[in-house]
Amino acid sequence: MKEAELNRIRADFPNLGCQVHGHPLAYLDNAATTMKPRQVIEAITNHYRAETANVHRGLHHLSVLATKKYEGAREKVVRFINAGSEQEIIFTRGTTEAINLAASSYGGHLLKPGDEILVSQMEHHSNIVPWQLVCQSRGLRLKVIPMDESGQLRLDRFRELLTERVRLVALVYTSNALGTINPVEQIIEEAHGMGAVVLLDAAQTIAHLEVDVQELDCDFLAFSGHKMFGPTGIGVLYGKENLLEQMPPYQGGGEMISQVTFAKTTYNALPYKFEAGTPPIAQAIGLGAAIDYIESIGFAQISEHEELLRVHASAQLARIPGLRIIGTAARKAAICAFSLEEIHPHDLGTFLDQRGIAVRTGHHCAQPVLDFFGLPATTRASFSVYNSLQEVDLLAAAIEEARSFFL
Amino acid sequence: MKVESNKEMAELYQAVILDHYKNPRNFRKMDEQTCSHQGFNPLCGDRLEVYLKIGQGNSTIEDISFEGEGCAIFKASASLMTEALKGKNIAAAEQLFEEFRRLLLKQLDPDREPHHLGKLKVFSGIWQFPVRTKCASLAWHTMKAALEGKTGQTKTE
Numbered sequence: 001m002k003e004a005e006l007n008r009i010r011a012d013f014p015n016l017g018c019q020v021h022g023h024p025l026a027y028l029d030n031a032a033t034t035m036k037p038r039q040v041i042e043a044i045t046n047h048y049r050a051e052t053a054n055v056h057r058g059l060h061h062l063s064v065l066a067t068k069k070y071e072g073a074r075e076k077v078v079r080f081i082n083a084g085s086e087q088e089i090i091f092t093r094g095t096t097e098a099i100n101l102a103a104s105s106y107g108g109h110l111l112k113p114g115d116e117i118l119v120s121q122m123e124h125h126s127n128i129v130p131w132q133l134v135c136q137s138r139g140l141r142l143k144v145i146p147m148d149e150s151g152q153l154r155l156d157r158f159r160e161l162l163t164e165r166v167r168l169v170a171l172v173y174t175s176n177a178l179g180t181i182n183p184v185e186q187i188i189e190e191a192h193g194m195g196a197v198v199l200l201d202a203a204q205t206i207a208h209l210e211v212d213v214q215e216l217d218c219d220f221l222a223f224s225g226h227k228m229f230g231p232t233g234i235g236v237l238y239g240k241e242n243l244l245e246q247m248p249p250y251q252g253g254g255e256m257i258s259q260v261t262f263a264k265t266t267y268n269a270l271p272y273k274f275e276a277g278t279p280p281i282a283q284a285i286g287l288g289a290a291i292d293y294i295e296s297i298g299f300a301q302i303s304e305h306e307e308l309l310r311v312h313a314s315a316q317l318a319r320i321p322g323l324r325i326i327g328t329a330a331r332k333a334a335i336c337a338f339s340l341e342e343i344h345p346h347d348l349g350t351f352l353d354q355r356g357i358a359v360r361t362g363h364h365c366a367q368p369v370l371d372f373f374g375l376p377a378t379t380r381a382s383f384s385v386y387n388s389l390q391e392v393d394l395l396a397a398a399i400e401e402a403r404s405f406f407l
Numbered sequence: 408m409k410v411e412s413n414k415e416m417a418e419l420y421q422a423v424i425l426d427h428y429k430n431p432r433n434f435r436k437m438d439e440q441t442c443s444h445q446g447f448n449p450l451c452g453d454r455l456e457v458y459l460k461i462g463q464g465n466s467t468i469e470d471i472s473f474e475g476e477g478c479a480i481f482k483a484s485a486s487l488m489t490e491a492l493k494g495k496n497i498a499a500a501e502q503l504f505e506e507f508r509r510l511l512l513k514q515l516d517p518d519r520e521p522h523h524l525g526k527l528k529v530f531s532g533i534w535q536f537p538v539r540t541k542c543a544s545l546a547w548h549t550m551k552a553a554l555e556g557k558t559g560q561t562k563t564e
C-alpha cells in the first residue's frame with residue numbers, strides 16, 4: 001500500500017491520532033477490538049441524532065426509516081458473506097452470543113445424548129464453554145482436536161476423532177491466540193462426509209479475509225462487529241436456512257413471536273424467531289457502515305498490507321534474543337504472540353504501554369492454548385490494515401529496551 | 408545500557424523492586440512450616456505458595472518463605488514481604504498488611520502519616536497502574552489466608 005493511501009485510511013480513524021503517556025499511540029491490539037472509522041461513528045450518531053425509533057413496530061415516519069436502515073444492514077451482511085438470504089442472518093450481541101445461540105438451540109435440541117461435538121485445542125473460551133454447558137445438560141460428549149507445536153491442527157487426529165458419532169464440529173477459523181488460519185474448507189468437507197454440521201468462529205477472520213459462506217459450505221458462522229471496525233454490542237450468527245428452521249427459539253419476548261395467547265404462542269419467521277426484544281438498532285446500522293468501509297478498501301488491499309505487516313513483524317521479532325514466537329503455522333494471520341525469556345508479559349505490557357504501544361497480555365481467553373505451550377501468559381501484537389511498518393519497528397525497538405530494563 | 412524510561416516507569420519499577428525480582432529473597436519451599444497457602448491470580452496467571460513457621464506459644468513468625476511464578480511486581484512484593492515479616496508477631500504482620508493495602512490504594516501517604524512500611528514504600532507509585540495493584544497484593548492475601556487457616560492448601564480464588 002502506498003504511504004498516501006495508508007495515511008488516508010489512518011485519517012479515517014480519529015482515535016488513532018491520540019497520545020498515550022506522551023507518545024503517539026501505536027495500536028497493536030486489533031484482535032481484541034479494532035478502532036472505528038468516522039464513517040461508522042457518523043452512522044451511529046446519525047441514528048441517534050436524526051432517526052431514533054424502534055424497528056418493526058411503528059408506522060410512523062421515523063420507525064419506517066429506522067427499520068429500513070436496520071434491515072439494510074442485514075442485506076449488507078448477506079452480500080458481505082454471500083449468504084443465501086436475509087433469513088439466514090441473525091443479529092446477536094457478538095460472537096459469544098452467536099455461539100451460545102447455536103449451542104443452546106441446535107446443540108440443545110437437535111443433538112441426542114451420546115452424540116459427539118468436536119472443538120479444537122485452540123478455541124477461544126467462547127467456543128468451548130457454550131458446548132460444555134450443552135453437553136452437561138443434554139448428555140453430549142465434547143472431544144478436542146489437538147494441535148502440534150507450531151499451532152497447527154492435527155488433521156490426522158481430526159480424522160481419527162471424526163466418527164459417525166460426531167454430529168457437530170465447532171472450529172475457530174483464525175486463532176486469536178496463535179494467528180493460525182485453519183484449513184476450514186477441508187474440515188468442512190470431511191465433516192460433511194460424516195454427516196456432521198460445522199460451525200466456524202470467524203471473529204478473527206471477518207475483517208481480514210473474504211468469507212463466502214456458500215463457497216465454504218459451513219453450516220453456521222459467527223462473528224462480532226467490534227472486531228471489524230463496527231461497534232460493540234452487535235454480531236452475527238449465519239445459519240443455513242433449513243437448519244435454522246428446525247431450531248427452536250433461543251430467547252422469548254417481543255419481536256420473535258407471531259401470535260401470543262396464554263394457550264399457545266406461535267413464532268415469527270426467520271430471522272426474527274431468534275431476535276427477541278428490541279434489537280441493537282444503532283449497532284446494526286454501525287455494522288452496516290463498517291461493511292461499507294471494508295468494501296471501500298477491498299480485501300485485496302487489506303490482505304496484501306496485513307501480509308506485509310505479518311512478515312515484517314515476524315522477522316523483526318525473531319531477531320530479538322530470547323524472544324519465542326508462539327504460533328508458527330504455515331498459514332497465519334497478522335497476529336504475533338510471543339514470550340520473552342523470563343520477562344512476564346504483564347511487565348512487558350506495562351513497559352510498552354508507557355511508550356504508547358498497546359498490546360494484549362494474558363491468556364487471550366484461550367487458556368488451553370497457553371497450557372499446551374506451558375506458559376501462564378503471552379504478549380500479543382495484532383495488526384490491522386491501518387498499522388504501519390514503522391509501528392512494527394517501534395514495537396521491536398521497545399521490546400529490546402524492555403529486555404535491558406528487566407534482564 | 409541506556410534505558411529511556413519515563414517517570415511513571417521509574418516509579419513503578421524502582422531499583423529495589425527490580426533487585427528483588429531478579430534475586431528474590433526467601434524463595435524456597437519450607438519443610439518445617441506450621442502453615443502454608445497457595446495464591447493464584449487467574450487474570451494474569453501469577454501463582455505462589457507462602458510458607459510460615461510460627462513459634463510455639465509466642466505467635467512469632469520465626470520463618471517465612473515462598474515459591475511461585477509471576478511478574479516482577481508480584482515477585483518483588485512477595486520477596487519484600489518475607490523480609491518485612493520475618494521475626495514479627497502475627498498482630499504486627501496484620502497491621503503491616505493493612506498499612507500496605509492502604510498504600511496500594513493511595514489511602515496512606517507515607518510522607519505524612521506514621522507507618523511501619525520501611526522498604527515497602529517502593530510500592531507507593533503503583534496506584535497509577537490500577538491493573539497492577541493485584542500483582543502487589545497477592546502474596547499478602549495469601550500470607551493472611553495461611554495465618555487464618557493455619558493449615559491446608561486451598562486456593563484463594
Ligand SMILES: Cc1ncc(COP(=O)(O)O)c(C=O)c1O
Nearest residue numbers: 094095096124126176201203224
Ligand atoms: C476467536 C474468537 N472467538 C470469539 C471471540 C469472542 O468475541 P466477542 O467477545 O465479541 O463475543 C473472540 C474475541 O476475543 C475471538 O477472538
